[in-house]
Amino acid sequence: MHGKALVHRDIKLDNVLLFDCECRRVKLGDFGLTRLEGTPVCAMSGTLPYAPPELCLLEASETLELDASLDVWAFGVLLFCLGTGCFPWDVAVSPDPQFEEFGAWQNSTVAGEAPAPWRAFSTAAQEMFRRLLTLDPNRRSPAIEVHKYLPLVWLASSLRELDGAGGLEGQGHSQSLAGEQHSQEQPRSSPGAACGTAPPTESSAQAGGCRPQSNLGKEVGGGEEGAEGKGGGTGRSGGGGEPAPPAIASIPCHPSVSSAPIPISSC
Structure with missing residues (x-):
């Protein structure tokens, strides 16, 4: 749909339909x-946690021209929810502590450890998130770029399991390529920027200080296709079976919040 110059404006778990x-x-x-x-x-x-900072920072008398980068930001938040079972922040502006920590990580000019919730993901997946959630909307990567990361391991726990089993042949090279790309294209910000698995079980999510999100299955590629225009139907919630959730490490993250429709309107 972005190829047709359309902006969805309401990318969220509730609007992803499984068949x-x-x-x-x-x-x-x-x-x-x-x-x-x-x-x-x-x-x-x-x-809402899906809204990008440039939208959250608008004053009452201001307007913002819609751009596909708004959907890309929401898509990145959606992928984080699928991997961890919770939102990364309550709202993408200061003084939200989780967002401030993420913003400092994004703005860093030297390689550093990711904030605690983001360490649930592999280095390559962290790079993907930094590109999707670039603070500057003009430098935010298109959603279709996620295709480059689909062959890689996204969850750090899965990466450790493969490493222990000696099953990372070829994977390490792909991960290092993502790291090299990050060193060449370090995102910068303007003031104011699968998963492949189901979310954790309720017990593991609560141990990390948050409630689980929706069990949306284990293939993120399809979700990205929807964001790029494969959409169909007008329902607000998905169906389908619920695959067994993986065993992933509990991490501190922001508790889930209501996913009501995004309250923005055309002027």
Whole structure:
């Protein structure tokens, strides 16, 4: 849909539709807020963890021209939810402590350890998130770039299991390529920027200080296809089976919050 200059404006777990237990057929629904790129939108009357900082920072008298980068940000947050079972922050602006920590990591000019919730992901997956969630919307990568990361291991726990079993032949090379790319294209910010597995069980999520999100299966590729225009249907919630969740390390992260429709409107 981005190829048709359309912005969905409501990318979230509730609008991802599953049609089979293996998550091989995934579509994006609910196009009630979809508008053409360049359409001005007003400031939000409320905030959601899916909303990018440039939208959260709008003043009441200001407008923002819609761009596909808004969907890309929401897609990155959605992928984080799938991998951890919780949101990375409550709202993507200061003084939210989780977002401030993430912003400092994004703005760092030297390689450093990721904030605790992001360490649930492999180095390559962290690089993917940093590109999808670049603070500067003009430098945010397109959603389709996720395809480059699909062959890689996303969860750090899975990476350790493969490493222990000697099953990382070829994987290390791919991971190092992602690291080299990061060193050449370090994201910068402007003031104000699968998973492949199901979310953790309720017990493991609560141990990390948050409630689990929705069990949306184990193939993220389909979700990205929806964001790029494979969408169909207008429902607000997905169906399909619930695969057994993987054993992943509990991590501290922001508790889940309501996923009500994003409160923005065209001016």
